[in-house]
Amino acid sequence: MRLMRTGDEPLHARSPLRMRLWLAAWGLLWTLGGAVAFAAAGRPGWAAACAVLAALTFADLVFVIRHLRQGPHYQPGRNVPPYAPVAGRRRGRPR
Template sequence: MRDEGTGQDGKPVSRARSGTIGRRFPRTGTEPVTARSPLRLRLLLAAVFLPLLVAGCALFAVGATDAGPGDSPGRGPLILLSAVCGVLALTALLDLLVILRRLRRERGTAR
């Protein structure tokens, strides 16, 4: 079976045509044929925000453990902020992995 990121001759297909074969969902006709995701910008944003979100998660978690009964903000909001940062960090990590896989497929170094 042929990889959908490669053409008939096994060479990588450009992003402009990477979804024409093996499309998961049929085109509705409202999106442009040559629409492309700005992978380099997504890579930059994910790489910048992943460490910031991990640091935020850790700082809010430490703040929640040090919060006393009369402190403002209380323990609950800090735990919530820590959880939100953790979920966003996980999302950024998954996006980073998807972007790297797509860039690797475009370069033709995928398995």
């Protein structure tokens, strides 16, 4: 099956970031619950493993939220040379 390109893919492209956000949140809940349950059951090794996984899942969650807040970005192809940023449009710099 051959997919037809319409030429407006950057405008209508779908990002899996929202799905990754919910999967990371779900994983964070399960790993935190596992850490608490294993700690209560007297299994410190398994509790530590779940805590490490929870920390990694939390870091992923932070990165996904950061990418979502940045908004859409134009993704040029390999043939497009880099361009100079527009002067005066940087964050944190007074206009």
